Amino acid sequence: MPDTPTGVIHDIGYQRYEGPRLGRGYATRSLFTRNVRAAYGLGRSAWAKVLPIGLLAAASIAALILVVVNTQLPIEVIDYVGIASTFTYAATVFVAVVAPELVSTDLRNNLVALYLSRPLRPRDYALAKLAALATATFVMFAGPMVVLFLGMAFSTDNGFAGVIEEFGGLLAGLAAAAIHAAVLAAIALPFASLTGRRVFATGMIIAVSLLTAPISAILQTLSEDAGGQLAGLINPVNLLNGVDRWLFDGGVFDVGPYGAVYGLVSLLVIAVGTACTLLRYRKVKP
């Protein structure tokens, strides 16, 4: 027997990928849209939809009731900015539930390292998550406002001018909603990104808004004008109501002459929250 070689290397057709590489921007955009959808449980199980969609539906129904009240009573009981102010409390529940869904589950299942093994940078990941949370919260405010706008626009007495007037109100309301959403998201996401446990993440976020409300109330009773008018700064809901009062003359919190302070602190909260999130994701593990 001649010793001819018997082993053969088969060409089984491995190929290099030569299609387009979609890159960082595409990955960031995908992460953003996926997370906005995930915030409302779209593309997930029915149970995941119950809470966010339920809250949105409840808020929209409340807006519908307000349309009826507004049109039946001679005076307008609530306007668009009023919706942003009043619904802030419910929106804190929303961010406390949704923010841990967006970031804590990734930490818990060790997914962050997988995301970052793609062209996505840590900064993109953090900003996409933050933007997704803010957008989802914005929808939470915008939904009831659109319901109110449709109701008021159809029942207006002034014809087209009335519709235009309502539309102006809607724009102001949406601007307020954007501020509210940005501030709430910037508060919630850094806390949620600290732990992989949704229990503790939700607990921390809600402690910030629930615990500070009575503290702010106590400081208001204890101190005179200036101290009382500045006491709202430590509670997110009062802070945002103060901003509404300053910018749109809405809101239920008396800020006195310190409206600008409230605006400044809100900006600061957004900046610090974003910075903390970016800083947090420089490492995968907290």
Next chain:
Amino acid sequence: MNTTVMALTARALLGRRRVLLLLPMPLVLIGMTLIGSTASGVEASEWGPTVFGNLGLSVILPLTALIVGSSVLGLEIDDGTITHLLTKPLPRSEIILSKLCVAWLVTTVATGVPLAVSALIAGSGALAVGLVAGALLGSLAYCALFLALSVISKRPVAVGLVYIMLWENLLVGFVDGARVFSVQQHATSFANAIAQSDMLNDTVPVVTAMIVAAVFVGVGTVGATMKLRSFGLTGEAT
């Protein structure tokens, strides 16, 4: 009751840095009382209701109970270590009762002690006793409720949060009947029945409060036991 299960639960709950999570809220409560009592020219009746009612019994108590109550069993379900517990020859009721007992004790200590200290700083011994009693009743009802939620639902904290924030704090303000099913009101009524203090605003008759709270505890414990008997092991909530 099973002491081994209780000891392991207590260790999982309080071990390592976890116990630090329970620390800030009592400190805030005592701090606010100190600020209130040292501020000159303000009567205790002005800040007292806010500190003991709005901060103590309606925020710190439910929040502590939510975190503790839903994590005694919830963490085990999350981690999958519940399988070890379920394969042991223990009656399911014993598991639930042991977990509930630990949660109750921890919540009562974490809320009752700072409440009592604050009441003593404010200078009322009867109020301190009343608040501890309120914390005892409230934390039992809350813990039973949240423990049951953690077995029944995949999102116990979210559901519990909606109950605390939207039912107890928001809806109660608009609909009077909702008070009857609010544990926070039960605790307040019970505390005030003992303390007879003007610092607490109770709105539910104490007998009603105790009956409904007892129903909550009973339904929570039995519901959790029943659910644990037919517990299906699934993956992470999707």
